[in-house]
Amino acid sequence: MKVNTNSEITAILATNNDGIVYQFNTDAETLLGYSSKEIIGLEKAPFFLIEEEFNNFRKDIANRYKENLDSDPYKLLAKYNGYDSREWTIIKKDGSRFVGHSTLTPLKNEHGENTGFLRIIKNITNQKETENELLRKNQVLNAAEKISMMGHWQLDTIADSVKWSSNLFNIFEVDTNQALRFETYFNFVHPEDKAIVSASFDKSIKDKVFYDLLHRIKSTSGKTKTVQLLGEVLTDNAGNVIEIIGTCQDVTQQRMAEIKFKGLLESAPDAMVIVNDSGKIQLVNKQAEKLFGYRSQELINKPVELLIPDKYKHTSHRENFFSMPKTRKMGEEGDDLYGLNKNGIEIPIQISLSPLKTEEGLLVSAAIRDITIQKIAEKKIIEAKNSLEILANKLTIQNTQLADFAQITSHNLRAPVSNLNSLLDFYNIAETEDEKVILFEKFEIVINHLTETLNTLIKALKTKNETVKNIETIMFDDVLIKTKEILSGQILKTGAKITTDFSQSPHIEYNKFYLESIFLNLLSNAIKYKSEERAPEIFIQSVIEEGVQKLMFKDNGLGINLKRHGHKIFGLNKVFHRHPDAKGVGLFMTKTQIESLGGNITVESEVNIGSSFNINFNK
Amino acid sequence: MNKNFNFCIVDDDDIYQFAIKKTIESLNLTQKIIAFSDGEEALNFMIENLNNDEELPDVILLDINMPIMDGFQFMEEYIQIKPKLGKKITIYMVSSSVDQTDIDRANRISDVSDYIIKPIKPGKIKSIIEKLSMQEN
Structure with a gap:
């Protein structure tokens, strides 16, 4: 409260030409801390001023009138009938200081002769502080805008005047002295985006609602930047648009990152579908469009169940995943999984799910692979395997038959032959005719037996073949x-x-x-x-x-x-x-x-x- | 070579039996030759003569391929009664089969001394007897 009263206090000091104070009002007493008794009649240089500031004052006055720098500033003011008004640091009696605004005016008598000076002092400390605070806040704002690569603007539609914050000049790489008009901004808009920006602005004014806008600009140096425009349309009581204010943020880097992310997404070999925690599709890549036959716009914000055949629709699966998000694979090893395309056709797929943490919450990215070809190949392999098994069975049977024949040759043919050999040996060494007759009977038995066996074998072979x-x-x-x-x-x-x-x-x-x-x-x-x-x-x-x-x-x-x-x-x-x-x-x-x-x-x-x-x- | 051995022939082939008997007899080295047409007959004979060393053979020439009980089946049964036998018996498996699986199978049986492919020449019988005599001495 005291400070506030001080600000309204006006101290008045009057001095004659010799510098002797002859008037010192009550406010001067309050402001400077001296009593009028102490001051009036004193003859000396202003004791409440700082010498350095006084020297600056002297120089300023001398420069102003192009006089010798050592000249007495008071005399110069009197000579040229001027006055000086400036901020002074005032020293109070107790030695404390404050910032005052002081006006020094020469006094003249009726003949126009200089009789003395009048100094009026106002305490402007409070004002000064407010001003400093404003300055400081402005600096902070500037810094903040610089850091966030953001600027702000005002468009007065009545006066057709435009104001930009200093950082907006930086973003557009425009000199701060440049005169601004609505067109100034529009001229920087990227040629390809001009139509959109113009349409959006017109619509904003028509609907009296600012439509946020993301578009590209070409800065003075020719750099393409992406800016995000946010704003507010102000109207008067009658509802007429009087002003639009807003911000403009250089989001080139974010945009680049987004473009990079999208590029990554597009370059992925698999179809990618990104879903939020309520099952709404957030993003799809070209492969996904191709796989499911939908265009991106037809899928964004639609439930992911659109892409899943009825028999596999289990929202509980999704909820489970969000409650325990971790990378996992689906549709492998006998676990047949199908996707549903726009034409209602089921496509055999494999899915790899992984959680994606973003500012908007947890998302799930699903990498989907069309395994139709693998399925066909798998079917072919199974068919090949089956026919191989049939062939193997046939071969096994033939092998068994071959083994049977080997067995037959070994036992049923070789045995009589070896008997014939033995009998022949005995026949050769037989000494009597009787012996030979007996042996010959044996020959007959073996030969009959052998003939029988051969006939059977021939019959069997004929049957087989x-x-x-x-x-x-x-x-x-x-x-x-x-x-x-x-x-x-x-x-x-x-x-x-x-x-x-x-x-x-x-x-x-x-x-x-x-x-x-x-x-x-x-x-x-x-x-x-x-x-x-x-x-x-x-x-x-x-x-x-x-x-x-x-x-x-x-x-x-x-x-x-x-x-x-x-x-x-x-x-x-x-x-x-x-x-x-x-x-x-x-x-x-x-x-x-x-x-x-x-x-x-x-x-x-x-x-x-x-x-x-x-x-x-x-x- | 003074001792005469008992020979046992187990084979369903009459001609073979005739031939091998004739071969052994011609060597004049044996005491007795007994012959059976299949494994079961031979086995029954041995069970009846478990401790009758006079009757039990010293050598068995065992055919593989026989009706009722073949050579391999006979060996399975023989191993069961072997501990009760009072005599050491040497067994040769004899077959006209040149099938390696038969040869391998026979050689895997520890109680089979060797595998002989038919026809058996007189020299083979001689060497069998010589081998037995050396073991006796």
Whole structure:
């Protein structure tokens, strides 16, 4: 409060030409701290002024009137009838100082002669402080604008005057003395952006709302900069636009960073979709546009579910991700994932999700890869693998057959040959004719046996290699009747009972000769290897299971020790019973015939209970 | 070479049996030759004569390929009864098979001394007997 009163105080000092104070008012007492008694009558140089400031004052006055620098400034003022008004630092009686505004005026009598001087002093400390504060704030503002590369402007639409802050001059690289008009700004706008800026300004004035604007300028030096314009439209009471104020920020660097980021995004090999925490698409790149068939504008701010087929739409997935954001992959290793394009077509994809922290909150960037080609390749590989497996199976079968033949050559051909050699050795050293006769009988046995084996082998080879098989529709009943006729003697002798059930599958497309041979071999085996204790009971059934035609021969005969003989039951010349007729040819031929038509034969058996042969005609 | 050995032939091939018997007999070195047509018959004979050294063979010429019980199956059973046998028996596997898998399989059985490919020449029988005599002495 005291300071405020001081500011209104006006101290008045009057001196005569000799410098003697003759008037010193109350305000002067208050301001300077001296009483009028102390001052009036004093004859001396102004004691309350600072010598340095006084010297400056002297110089100023001398310069003003182009007089000698040593001249008495008072006399000069009187001479030229001038006055001086300036700030002085005033020293109070107690030695403290304040800034005062002092006016010095020469006094004249009625004759126009100089009689003395009048000095009026006002305390302007408070004003000065305010001024300093303003200056300081202005400096801060300037600094702030410089740091943020921002300037501010005022457009008075009534007076058509424009004001720029000093940093705005910097941004546009314009001299601060340059006269400003609305066009000044507009002239700097980048040629390609002029239309947009002009339209936006017109619209702002029309709607009385400032539309924020991002555009490029070309500065005086020719630099292209990107600026962000924010503003406010001011109107009078009648609603007429009177002024627009706003800021202009050089966002070139941010823009560059953004462009760089976008460039990175565009150069990414995958489709990129950036989504915010409420599932709205924020940004997509060209690859994403291509992949999904939408244009960028059609996707921005749309829910990301637009790109996901119905069956995979689970917003909970998204929420989970935002609650625990970390990079992860989806759509790999059996976890099939699909995207949905604009035409509603599902595309097989792989997704890599990663969190992206930004000022606007957490975003998720999804790198999406179209794996259609991989899927096709995968399918091809699987197909190739499958056909390889089929081929491998075929080869395995052929290998087994080759192994079978190797076995046959080893055992069934080599053995009689080595016997012939031994017999020949004995024959050569035989001393008696009787001995030779005996040996010759043995030769005959071996040769007969060898011939039989060769005939069987030739038959088997023919079966395996025959490409054209005469396939016809055959009734199982017909084949059975024929077989029974052939075996009628044995059936009668053993009292064999044969029952059948061909109701499920009464006929088959097959080679008639093979089927008759199969029936004859299996049926005659069942009778031949009957149990000593019971009459043979044979049951034959035809069924279709899962599209496979099957035939089963079940008997109650001797059975075979499968643990011991299982591996060679269908081999050539393998016999399992000490039966005089056992030759080990029947099952070998049966198997060869069935396999040559793409089927297989298996056996289940238990010693003394019976055997069951199961044929799958087409496995 | 004074001791005569018991020979046992296990083979379903009559002609082979005839030939090998004739070969062994011609050497005049053996006491007894017994022959079986398959492994089971041979095994049953041995089980019946576990401690009858007079009857038990010193050498078995075992065929691989036989009905009922083949050579390999016989060896499996033989290993079971071996601890009960009172006599050391030398076993040779004999086959017309030149199939390497058969040869390897036979050689993996520790109780099989060797694998002989048919036909067996007289010299082979001789060397078998010589080897046995050396072990006896």
